[in-house]
Amino acid sequence: MSEIELQNLSKSFGDIDAVTDVSLSVRDGELLCLLGPSGCGKSTTMRMISGLETPSSGTVYIGEADVTDQPAYDRDTSMVFQNWALFPYKTVLENVAFGLKMRGMGKQQRRDRASEMLERVHMDGYESHSPTDLSGGQKQRVALARSLAVDPDVLLLDEPLSNLDKRLREEMEIELKDIHEEFQKTFVHVTHNQDEAFTLADRIGIMNEGRLVQVGEPNEVYRDPKNKFVEEFLGDTNFVSGTVSDIDGQYGYLMTEFDSEIRVPVASETQPETSLTVSLRPEFMQIAPITDSSNRASHQTRADGNGGGGVSGTVESTIYRGSSIRHVVDIGGEQLFVEQGVTDQTAIDEGDTVELRWDVDDILVFRPDGTRVRD
Amino acid sequence: MPRNVERLGTAAFRIGYIAIFVVMLLPLGIVVATSFSASGNLQFPPQALSVQWYSAFFADVVWLRAFDNSLVAGIGTTVVATFMGITAAFGLEAHRGRFGSILTPIVILPLLIPPVILGVTLLVYFSRLGLRSSYLSIILAHSLWATPLVFFVMQSVFQRFDWQLRDAGMDLGANPIRVFVHVILPNVKSGILVSALLAFIISLQEFVMALFLSNYQTQTIPVLAWNSLRQSLTPIVSVVSTFLILVSVVGLLVAALATNIEFVAKRLS
Amino acid sequence: MSVDPRTTVLDRLWSPFEGQSGSRRSLLLMSPLILFELLVFVVPFLLLVRISFSEQSQGLPYAEGTFTIASYVQVLQSELLQGIIAYSFKLGIIATLLTVVLAVFYAYATWRASGVQKSALLFSVVLPLLTTLVIKTYVWVPLLAPNGTANSLLLAVSLVQAPLQMVPNTFGVVIGQVYIVFPYAMLAIYSVLTTVEWELVEAARDLGASRTRSFFAVVLPEIMPGITVATVISFAWSVGAYSAPALLGAGSDRPFALEVQEQMLVNFNWPIATALSTVMLVLMFVSILVIYAVLGRFGGDVANAT
Numbered sequence: 001m002s003e004i005e006l007q008n009l010s011k012s013f014g015d016i017d018a019v020t021d022v023s024l025s026v027r028d029g030e031l032l033c034l035l036g037p038s039g040c041g042k043s044t045t046m047r048m049i050s051g052l053e054t055p056s057s058g059t060v061y062i063g064e065a066d067v068t069d070q071p072a073y074d075r076d077t078s079m080v081f082q083n084w085a086l087f088p089y090k091t092v093l094e095n096v097a098f099g100l101k102m103r104g105m106g107k108q109q110r111r112d113r114a115s116e117m118l119e120r121v122h123m124d125g126y127e128s129h130s131p132t133d134l135s136g137g138q139k140q141r142v143a144l145a146r147s148l149a150v151d152p153d154v155l156l157l158d159e160p161l162s163n164l165d166k167r168l169r170e171e172m173e174i175e176l177k178d179i180h181e182e183f184q185k186t187f188v189h190v191t192h193n194q195d196e197a198f199t200l201a202d203r204i205g206i207m208n209e210g211r212l213v214q215v216g217e218p219n220e221v222y223r224d225p226k227n228k229f230v231e232e233f234l235g236d237t238n239f240v241s242g243t244v245s246d247i248d249g250q251y252g253y254l255m256t257e258f259d260s261e262i263r264v265p266v267a268s269e270t271q272p273e274t275s276l277t278v279s280l281r282p283e284f285m286q287i288a289p290i291t292d293s294s295n296r297a298s299h300q301t302r303a304d305g306n307g308g309g310g311v312s313g314t315v316e317s318t319i320y321r322g323s324s325i326r327h328v329v330d331i332g333g334e335q336l337f338v339e340q341g342v343t344d345q346t347a348i349d350e351g352d353t354v355e356l357r358w359d360v361d362d363i364l365v366f367r368p369d370g371t372r373v374r375d
Numbered sequence: 376m377p378r379n380v381e382r383l384g385t386a387a388f389r390i391g392y393i394a395i396f397v398v399m400l401l402p403l404g405i406v407v408a409t410s411f412s413a414s415g416n417l418q419f420p421p422q423a424l425s426v427q428w429y430s431a432f433f434a435d436v437v438w439l440r441a442f443d444n445s446l447v448a449g450i451g452t453t454v455v456a457t458f459m460g461i462t463a464a465f466g467l468e469a470h471r472g473r474f475g476s477i478l479t480p481i482v483i484l485p486l487l488i489p490p491v492i493l494g495v496t497l498l499v500y501f502s503r504l505g506l507r508s509s510y511l512s513i514i515l516a517h518s519l520w521a522t523p524l525v526f527f528v529m530q531s532v533f534q535r536f537d538w539q540l541r542d543a544g545m546d547l548g549a550n551p552i553r554v555f556v557h558v559i560l561p562n563v564k565s566g567i568l569v570s571a572l573l574a575f576i577i578s579l580q581e582f583v584m585a586l587f588l589s590n591y592q593t594q595t596i597p598v599l600a601w602n603s604l605r606q607s608l609t610p611i612v613s614v615v616s617t618f619l620i621l622v623s624v625v626g627l628l629v630a631a632l633a634t635n636i637e638f639v640a641k642r643l644s
Numbered sequence: 645m646s647v648d649p650r651t652t653v654l655d656r657l658w659s660p661f662e663g664q665s666g667s668r669r670s671l672l673l674m675s676p677l678i679l680f681e682l683l684v685f686v687v688p689f690l691l692l693v694r695i696s697f698s699e700q701s702q703g704l705p706y707a708e709g710t711f712t713i714a715s716y717v718q719v720l721q722s723e724l725l726q727g728i729i730a731y732s733f734k735l736g737i738i739a740t741l742l743t744v745v746l747a748v749f750y751a752y753a754t755w756r757a758s759g760v761q762k763s764a765l766l767f768s769v770v771l772p773l774l775t776t777l778v779i780k781t782y783v784w785v786p787l788l789a790p791n792g793t794a795n796s797l798l799l800a801v802s803l804v805q806a807p808l809q810m811v812p813n814t815f816g817v818v819i820g821q822v823y824i825v826f827p828y829a830m831l832a833i834y835s836v837l838t839t840v841e842w843e844l845v846e847a848a849r850d851l852g853a854s855r856t857r858s859f860f861a862v863v864l865p866e867i868m869p870g871i872t873v874a875t876v877i878s879f880a881w882s883v884g885a886y887s888a889p890a891l892l893g894a895g896s897d898r899p900f901a902l903e904v905q906e907q908m909l910v911n912f913n914w915p916i917a918t919a920l921s922t923v924m925l926v927l928m929f930v931s932i933l934v935i936y937a938v939l940g941r942f943g944g945d946v947a948n949a950t
């Protein structure tokens with residue numbers, strides 16, 4: 001049994017609160033990603049799980065046991081460090097065998113197990129090399145083998161892929177997922193990279209300013225972010241602010257920065273004159289050229305009653321980003337960006353007048369303090 | 376439970392390094408304290424306080440002459456060592472050749488040879504040259520120790536210097552000495568200050584070589600202090616020591632302000 | 645047309661370097677130091693060796709122009725001088741072992757400290773380092789004397805019944821000598837320690853190594869170069885110790901530095917003084933090679949690490 005339970009965990013360094021009141025359960029065999037910007041407390045949280053840091057308050061359970069007061073060397077967790085922390089004066093094999101040696105395993109036995117682990121991460125043949133001679137990707141594999149060799153209940157990964165280039169990182173992501181499936185262990189993976197978290201995680205825990213903001217499955221946190229920070233951190237989006245001018249049932253009209261009203265879903269307690277910010281995600285918007293010249297000057301919202309919404313404007317720039325094209329559209333002095341698949345046949349060029357359309361129910365609405373407005 | 380064992384270990388660790396900290400600094404504190412003793416012996420803590428030994432120091436022409444001698448030796452060493460250390464470090468940084476790899480070990484070697492042997496060697500040599508007991512002999516001997524420190528401080532300063540600035544200066548048509556004066560010097564002057572201070576302090580505090588190379592006329596403060604200690608333990612030595620400690624403290628603070636104490640500390644090893 | 649006088653001086657200074665290649669130029673820059681080391685270090689040592697092969701003379705420090713190995717024979721055969729050499733090495737070994745162990749501990753503590761605490765710990769070694777040997781030695785007299793501070797403390801807490809005899813004897817000499825060389829040893833180790841990644845220690849602990857074990861398994865091999873330098877410095881200076889034995893030692897236990905000084909300045913027997921110095925230099929050089937060979941086996945050698 002190796003689920004992890006954090007209860008009201010806090011850690012401060014002097015006057016700085018690194019982690020504040022984090023409670024979190026990690027299920028047995030789950031791969032949980034702690035995601036957040038640097039300095040958000042995700043690494044400190046992980047270090048408290050490993051025992052390298054003692055919490056200022058709160059409790060850490062691994063399995064059934066309260067391990068809060070157990071130092072790192074007594075815990076059945078194993079960590080893969082950001083810089084991999086391979087012992088430079090030991091060979092690759094000795095690095096992998098180190099934890100087994102500390103556990104008192106016999107020499108031949110630990111060598112066999114270490115070799116087996118190296119084979120698993122495709123590093124057989126490098127046993128007698130010095131870690132300083134290895135490339136980043138190879139060091140990464142050795143570090144992984146070293147941590148897996150001690151057969152830990154929990155494997156902790158502290159941004160282990162952040163020092164690799166993009167291609168290698170994507171390769172290692174797949175391999176980590178394979179290893180997770182094969183070893184069936186509880187993994188906690190810390191990263192600041194959203195793509196990495198979405199690729200790897202069974203569930204994602206998003207942290208900001210020392211607090212755990214939201215935990216959930218990747219599609220859940222993406223589709224249903226708890227607040228503006230999560231929405232902003234998980235992907236590129238357009239935020240548009242405005243004041244509610246009128247309420248019509250579950251919908252309200254927002255007078256926006258680009259001087260036109262858009263229809264947004266509101267909650268029952270929303271009053272007119274309140275400020276709100278909406279998120280218009282590029283993937284929820286369709287872009288289409290306007291050929292009708294009479295419509296040109298109008299930035300008018302088109303409320304056609306079936307939940308659709310839209311604005312029109314001029315394409316200011318077009319950037320080819322490989323699989324997609326990003327158009328920046330000027331609407332009354334404000335910019336919105338939208339993405340178009342390269343396979344989309346509609347040709348849109350800079351200077352064209354276009355219409356952006358969306359489904360009103362796809363819009364996420366936030367209060368000025370960042371909390372979500374839900375219907 | 377295991378965390379408590381760790382805490383016990385932490386406590387023992389802390390007691391250990393605090394003890395060393397105290398043992399390292401306490402003796403110097405005691406020296407300063409005994410300089411204010413009212414009695415004629417070096418008892419700690421002193422029974423009664425007075426500044427009589429300070430008056431005695433300033434009234435004693437022998438001590439004052441030693442003070443002058445130390446100043447001459449210190450300034451001479453600073454000039455000689457700083458000049459040689461900077462030019463050599465600059466030459467080595469500008470172009471690493473065959474000579475560079477021979478120079479470094481030779482420059483370090485005097486620091487590893489017991490000062491008594493250096494003293495004997497230089498006494499024999501300077502007697503031969505007719506320079507026995509001269510200021511010059513003391514200055515050259517002290518430079519043997521001060522130059523390596525200047526050399527290593529300046530080497531690391533030059534290594535951190537952005538050499539593209541020099542190239543830019545050259546590109547603009549300045550000759551290398553002008554580039555050195557106008558481009559490099561302003562950037563490395565704190566390093567030069569630190570190394571000059573170190574050179575001065577080394578000379579001021581050194582006494583074994585000076586013991587061999589000086590006479591009654593040219594003896595420096597540490598030599599005179601040593602000679603008077605061999606006769607009796609007088610608090611006047613504590614007075615002198617207090618001055619010497621003060622110079623080091625001030626020099627160290629200036630150096631630490633110019634760079635930082637970690638930089639100074641690492642260069643001394 | 646006005647000419648900046650500074651400019652013309654600088655241009656004139658450059659003229660000898662004009663048209664020289666890069667390596668020539670840097671050689672010119674290095675030449676003052678090279679010349680200095682040659683004239684104030686290399687040549688004097690050759691002279692030292694030459695005089696050690698001169699005949700001893702009654703009226704003069706040495707008989708010029710003579711050649712004999714008599715002084716070496718005397719140094720190597722005299723029981724008194726053998727005792728002196730042996731005592732020097734005994735002192736060197738004891739002081740070095742103590743110094744290096746303490747220095748590793750203190751360097752580690754300084755490495756782990758931060759902010760003001762770290763600066764204070766560094767200050768506590770740099771200040772004594774920059775203080776004259778005379779002070780560092782004589783301060784132990786009132787501290788270690790039978791009626792001194794240390795004995796008063798020990799008597800006050802009843803650890804001893806009667807005052808301990810700490811000076812003048814070898815105990816006091818070792819204390820004084822360790823105090824003298826400790827800062828150099830500590831800084832040599834510290835500057836290597838600062839290049840070690842703390843994560844390595846964390847990784848070792850995470851993999852089940854206790855604190856002590858993680859230190860010996862991970863930190864120690866990495867700082868071996870610093871320990872080697874610290875050992876060599878402590879050893880060379882303790883074998884050649886002068887002030888501590890002179891002020892804190894008993895007259896009967898004499899290291900070679902005191903003997904050399906006496907032969908040189910009191911007896912005016914330069915051949916003996918120089919021969920003894922040369923013999924000691926050779927012995928120390930051999931010892932330093934041994935230290936390098938022995939300590940080199942531990943650090944950096946991958947094959948021996950497990």
